[in-house]
Amino acid sequence: MLISSMIVKTRPGKAETVLTQLQKIPRVTTYGVHRGNNIIVVAEIHDIKQLENLTAFIMESIDDVLSVSPTYINFEDEIQE
């Protein structure tokens, strides 16, 4: 299991709507809206491909998302496996 975090930036005034959409995605935990339009997102994923799909999905399928910026990844489990 990989654990990764990212900041999802939305158009002004749209953070709450995007947050609701993000909360519907399996294995995604949100940690609130901060500094206006930044949503903290943590994803639990099996491999990086999933992370890539997830970031692409957020970018392309959720309206009013301006950017998805990965910030952290822990792959300790994968190395041990």
Next chain:
Amino acid sequence: MDRREFLKATAASAAAASIGVDLFLKPSQADAAAGVTWHKSVCRFCGVGCGMMVGVKDGKVVSVKGDKESTVNRGFLCVKGFYLYKVITAKSRLRYPMIRKNGKLVRASWDEAMDLVATKFREVIDRYGPDAVAFYGSGQAETEETYIANKLFKGHIGTNNFEGNPRLCMASAVGGYLTTFGADEPVGSYDDLDEAEVFLIVGSNTAECHPVLFDRIVERKTKDPHIKIIIIDPRKTPTDRVADLHIQPIPGYDLAILHAMARIIVKEGYTDEQFIKESVNFSDGKKKISYEEYKQFLEKFTPEYAAKVADVNPDDIVKAARWFGQSPTAVTLWTMGVNQRTRGVWLNNLIHNLHLLTGKIGKPGCDSLSLTGQPNACGGVREGGGLAHILPGHRKIVNPQHRKEIAAIWKVPVSNINPKPGKHTIALFEAVAKGEIKALYVMCTNPAQSLPNLKKFLKGMKDVFLVVADAFHPTETTKLADVLLPAAFWSEKEGVYGCTERRSQYMPKLVEPLGEARWDGDILIDLARRLGYGKNFEHFKTPEDVWNEYLLTTKGRDMDLMGAPYWRLKKVRGLRWPVPTTDHPGTRHRFTEGDPLFPKDKAKGRRMYFYGKPDGRAVVFARPDKGPEEPTDAEYPFALTTGRVLEHFHTMTMTGTVPQLVRAVPGPYVEINPKDAARLGIADRDTVKVITRRGELELTARVIDRPREKTLFVPWHWSEKLANLLTIDAFDPGSKEPEYKVCAAKIVKV
């Protein structure tokens, strides 16, 4: 809190820290609990130069996060950066030396392999002379590695047949900076992105290729919706998401648009006349001309004329020029769409023209900033002198004084350095193909995939005695090698990278190299010793020793790095040259107040003095507008353009080793506009053949409204479908950079 929740909290805290928010765990608490030690490093994947924190546990890299102290990325990364850990342990890492025996690559000892390389190189040099050997390096190598190779080949072997892949991606940018400003590399820096009110993005898919910088632009636009983003690019890309205006010219016909913008800027009075009077000369490329003559030259470039040439809307050109002209600040960004052209240098000049005419240069929020694709193209190759016509410290081979200075540092007679520049990349591989170059050392790059018009060069690469030092195997190039030398990879060695904004950053060694891999510098020193030049290399005991000698080559130069020894680079998040002393903070804008080299006495009150030019004036060029080398015609009616997509980096040497990444996009494809597809009866996912005068490829059609009509786009990453079998090897006469970006093609359904 269980382990899973703990890791999630750690991840969330890292994200929070990147936006300046305190959440749950303090990073120090999390690290202590997880047993991870964090080390400041730099991302290995692109020229943005993101600061990266690398988490190590039990001698292994176990996590990475964006370095929030880094002014480049402030804690953010892109997905590409996350793949580094995968790459480091990829199955295709080369773990031991190999030599070709009876046509097959077989395992060998280091001694056997190095002996073979040295014997063969010595034989060729003695029999055919030093120019019968050559070196081909990379913007992914560390500065220290390129420096050692440079010293060995140019200073000891005595050949300037020394090139690197940055020739293929940014040589035109170098030519542009040199001709316009008299000195290579940008005037400003990334800081200007945060203050610009207009962004002009030309031939660059910033969102996919430089995502972290794109995020900074998004951030800027979010804070101030009045900011305008203008794109000039034949293809729609994800960068369009924030664009206010997209001008989509026919590939290869954008010079006229930039001239037309300049004309409107002049006509409608958006020029900075004081700045022009003090700091600008005009030239037609051959001789100095007057401002009036330049205005006359522009007369032809009405918006209607440019619009007709490029097949765009004239009102859009007017709009773009007005936005650029009326805004107090503007930053222009560009990459390969501008550089990989037979008139790449001219196009660079025309971008700089807009900034010089409006005085939007050398002050906050203003810059013409060429983005680089590779992490150390600027540092190791441009600054380190890693091409056939240059020497370290922004010196030229043809300059006797420059040769003398470098020979003194290398401790060799000046006669060792050939006064004639060596062969540029295309000429070098042509010489390989003709058998004139008989032994070639390739370090950290994959020319058998990345050269244009590949078919012409492949046989030569097979026949030459080819030594490849790389971290991966197989690549298209390693498959042709006679000797393969396993090289240490990111985090397995220390060294310095210099990114787009003149910033040099230190990367530590954190883990041991995989298998028998060795630091490239060590391999080259070994080769020097075996060739009988050991004396001048034996003091290089560590990469730091190499860096210290390299620093001497920068002393007093425009790219002075004397204030950036390892001890300082280990503490700070990189330094932007010129940084002449260890108490100097580095330079945000060159040629102006704050630049330690700014000659106040000569400037005499002028805001900017371009000290690379004899009279301190930069040049606005009246360059003719010229189309591509191979325009479309009845037989080949499509303009073919090639480029990168997010999931890949260069020729997949690195990313191709990660199975997930390879799967991220479907197999090799060609993008075609729906209107063209409908006309030709091509449906999405049909198999099609793309044909040029040089070759053909069978690909899957991706019918998508990204390329403009009459344009095809092929990503150039797949080794089984080499896009460069199609591309043209015509090159810019100034920069010698090939025109990957445009050639004529046809497409047929199979």
